[in-house]
Amino acid sequence: MRTLYHMWLSPQSRKVRIVLGEKGLDCRLKAEKTWERREQFLKMNPAGDVPVLVEEDGAIYADGRAIAEYLDETYLDPPLIGTDPKLRAEVRRLCQWFDDKFMAEVTALLTAEKIMKRFLGMGEPSSEPIRCALQNLKVHLGYISHLAERRNYLAGDIFSLADISAASHISVVDYLNDVVWEDFPAAKEWYMRVKSRKSFRPILKDRIAGLPPPGHYEKLDF
Amino acid sequence: MRTLYHMWLSPQSRKVRIVLGEKGLDCRLKAEKTWERREQFLKMNPAGDVPVLVEEDGAIYADGRAIAEYLDETYLDPPLIGTDPKLRAEVRRLCQWFDDKFMAEVTALLTAEKIMKRFLGMGEPSSEPIRCALQNLKVHLGYISHLAERRNYLAGDIFSLADISAASHISVVDYLNDVVWEDFPAAKEWYMRVKSRKSFRPILKDRIAGLPPPGHYEKLDF
The missing domain is CATH 3.40.30.10 (Glutaredoxin)
Structure with missing residues (x-):
């Protein structure tokens, strides 16, 4: 296998x-x-x-x-980047947005402070990078909302690698209980739809020993 | 146009x-x-x-x-990622290597210190990040040599996006005169071949006002 x-x-x-x-x-x-x-x-x-x-x-x-x-x-079915060249470019642009920009501005800061420091015995989390990351997160949730209000999924009509990239980061941040969902209803509605996919279920079952997620982490209706 | x-x-x-x-x-x-x-x-x-x-x-x-x-x-001709799925994955792995890892460990440090600080009036370059970048650069030139000794081009038989990604970074660092070519003959031989391509010529003509490149920058035989 x-x-x-x-x-x-x-x-x-x-x-x-x-x-x-x-x-x-x-x-x-x-x-x-x-x-x-x-x-x-x-x-x-x-x-x-x-x-x-x-x-x-x-x-x-x-x-x-x-x-x-x-x-x-x-493995062609289902296609996750689409077939139209413009859509494919938009999917890839958004993948980079989350994998580079969201990673550097949000995920890397939060996981370094809240997880790596703790598990590698590198002392207490620092408040300044966490504060920065949470501020940046609001901008990104605003951008997700902006896209979700205008399109069926983040890059266009189809569920794509753009949604998967975004939800991969969002799910990590949500595990750490850092998303204030009620301020971003359109992003929340989009994330509910992603969460409800069968492919996402194993992600919602993940548990780090000694670091449980908040109760809403795995709920489809949160 | x-x-x-x-x-x-x-x-x-x-x-x-x-x-x-x-x-x-x-x-x-x-x-x-x-x-x-x-x-x-x-x-x-x-x-x-x-x-x-x-x-x-x-x-x-x-x-x-x-x-x-x-x-x-x-625009299909010539193909720059190849057709074999394994080759395509290798091309993309190496693109990420240079665009993420080389960027963070070398190019971003050198351009921030040597170019952006100067042109934005942010003071003198700091020696510590430059020293780090030059040390990292040696590791990367060693990796390019390792690949170039085993393959026709970095990802395999064909000239690909992997070569283009690597050479895009190397050419910036070479403009700043930071590559000690004689220590990495296999990397140098590979870069000579890339430099000699018609598509690369405009890059070798680039000049930043007030920041001329070293004499060897545009020479095909350097």
């Missing part, structure tokens, strides 16, 4: 898990402590990051975005 | 210029001072970054990676 090396709260790992779910592909999960820089893992991916996918033929695929594109062009 | 909003030493902008050149597509260049956050530009790309491509039909494409993929799937 194919194997995905991942981390529970890595947005890129979650993205690949959701894509696998959408495509109906079975996969065994192996949690990888990337900070241990395990030699066998570095041979698979010299960048040292998750996710890494080992396919049934033994081929190794690294980098969440490369894996998502690979899966979409190898 | 199509228009590309760009910055001279933005690796993503250079990538799109080279892709346009490979595909034989004419394009008018407009330099965009992204730090001025011009309202009309933000309407085209709310992320505020270059490159932004306006196609002949008026359609707007933002994000260097999304634009490169769009151009490759719209």
Whole structure:
């Protein structure tokens, strides 16, 4: 069976898990402590990051975005980038928006302070980066609302990698109880629809030992 | 005619210029001072970054990676990601390597200290980030050498977006005279081949007012 090396709260790992779910592909999960820089893992991916996918033929695929594109062009149903060139460009623009911009401005700050520091014994979270991240998060939730008010899904008519990328980050931040949902009703309505997909269910069952999510994290109606 | 909003030493902008050149597509260049956050530009790309491509039909494409993929799937000759799924995944993995990892560990540090500080009047360059970037650069040149010794081009047999992404970053760092080429002969041989492509010539003619490149910057045999 194919194997995905991942981390529970890595947005890129979650993205690949959701894509696998959408495509109906079975996969065994192996949690990888990337900070241990395990030699066998570095041979698979010299960048040292998750996710890494080992396919049934033994081929190794690294980098969440490369894996998502690979899966979409190898397992065609359902298409997650679309067929129209303009839509495809919009899907990819939004993937980068969340994977680069949202990551740098929100997810990386919150996970570094609230998770990595704690589990690696690096002291207490600092309030300044958390404050920054929460301020940035409001701008991003505003942007999601703006898109969701104008389109069926974030990039256009179809549920796409753009929604998956966005929801992968949002779900991590929501696990940490940092989303004030009532201020962003259009973003909330969009996220409810994403949450209700079968491919998203395993994500909602994730639990980090010693760091439980808030009660609404897995509720479809929150 | 199509228009590309760009910055001279933005690796993503250079990538799109080279892709346009490979595909034989004419394009008018407009330099965009992204730090001025011009309202009309933000309407085209709310992320505020270059490159932004306006196609002949008026359609707007933002994000260097999304634009490169769009151009490759719209203008098929020559293919710059390849046709084999494994090769395509390897091309994309390496694009991310340079656009994310090389960018964060090398290009962003050097351009922030040596260019942005100077042109925005933010004081003298700091030695610590420059020292870090030059140390990281050696690791990356070692990785390029490792790949170039084993493959015809970085991702495999064909000249691809992986080479274009890598060379876009390397050319910026080389403009700043920060590459010690003699320590990395295999990387140098690869870069000589990339430099000699017709699509790369405009990049070698780039000149920033008040910041000339070293003499070897545009030489094909350096």
